[in-house]
Amino acid sequence: MKLTLKIWRQSGPNDKGRMETYPIDGIEEDMSFLEMIDVLNLQLVREGKDPIAFDHDCREGICGMCSMFINGEAHGPGRGITTCQLHMRRFKDGDTIFIEPWRSGSFPVIKDLVVDRGAFDRIQAAGGFVSVNTNGNLVDGNALPIAKDHADTAFDAATCIGCGACVATCPNGSAMLFVAAKVSQLSLLPQGRPEAKQRALAMVEQMDKEGFGNCSNTGACEVECPKEISLEHIARMNREYMAAAMTKE
């Protein structure tokens, strides 16, 4: 099929950036969205032009790198998928497709569609871990009884791939769904309980420090999240945070 692509081009963090138009032909329905960009980049390289910089790695929906805001939606149309899992059969011959980077003051654009998601790493580093004894006296994980429903809910939260679609799609640019997934995952398990209070406080504090917006429960994140992380986790984090804030010494 034949398409018109309108893509955000920005040579570096200090460039103002602009949308540019690229006509493209010979795209097959079975191509993934990223393969379509590959075709465009090949064409650009052949013409001696700068190819479009975009993040990608696994191309199978597990790394969370392929951040693209496509036709006004994070990861484009379709639910529960990343950009690499989006196929061209979702589009029609002759379509115009807008492709933009994640927009958040906390995710500065590095080049074209590539943004710096270091803010997520710093939130993780603030408390998204379990301190373990590494002196050799390790306990068998299975020795700890964990209720099935807790294990399942923790696993659901753990499927978050840190892609940032929640931030990109939130009208407030809030990172609550990501942070809630991390807080939830650990607070539901016995290994994570001892540090639950410090974790909730520290991760929320870091989230605010990074300049993300405030959650007003529009629910847009849950709809666009490729891993369908539920708003229930945000409520759980709110409970954890309130309890921790009220009882901290």
Added chain:
Amino acid sequence: MALTGLFLCLFLVVHLAGNLQLLDASPEGRLKFNAYAEFMTSFPLIKVVSYVLYFSILFHAFDGLLLALQNRRARPVRYVKEKPMANRTWYSGQMAVLGTLVLVFLVIHMKSFWYEMHWGGLPKDADGNKDLFTVVNAAFHQGWYVALYVGMMGVLAFHLMHGFQSAFQSLGLNHPRYTPLIKNVGILFAVMVPVLFAMIPVWMFYFNA
């Protein structure tokens, strides 16, 4: 936000119950309404609650607008193409605009009745109470005032349509069994309360001499 929002919701119910007395326009009904208004402005316990209410409105409005400002700053460069309707209701993203309209209405509304009741030097009725009924009746015989009132109740309805259930989520109250119920009660509340409020001026406009 959630606590003040829910407190304001509770206030709406009490306020509505009081207002519904306006529907009885018989001479005794008018006296009863005036006596009720006098009670609400003078009884000490209600006075205390009313200060909590003034504080709640100011805090809710101030904090809401501050949060909305921070949210705008969190996305300094906006999308060229965005499809907000794909993943959220339009009113959930417009809480600050809807809230500001409610605030503007509140100022007009309080000038018309609350200010008049406290400092307006109203004439007394047969029982010696300030005759608020006559003031309300006069206001609700002006077509533009009734239209403004009804329109603003529509605005309030959308604020509550998102706000009611949102407050529970903010407080961490989310449960697969109860959240659907809270959402349905929220919609019912958001429709019923403003409709009943709006019914009063419309009724008075058409049916009260």
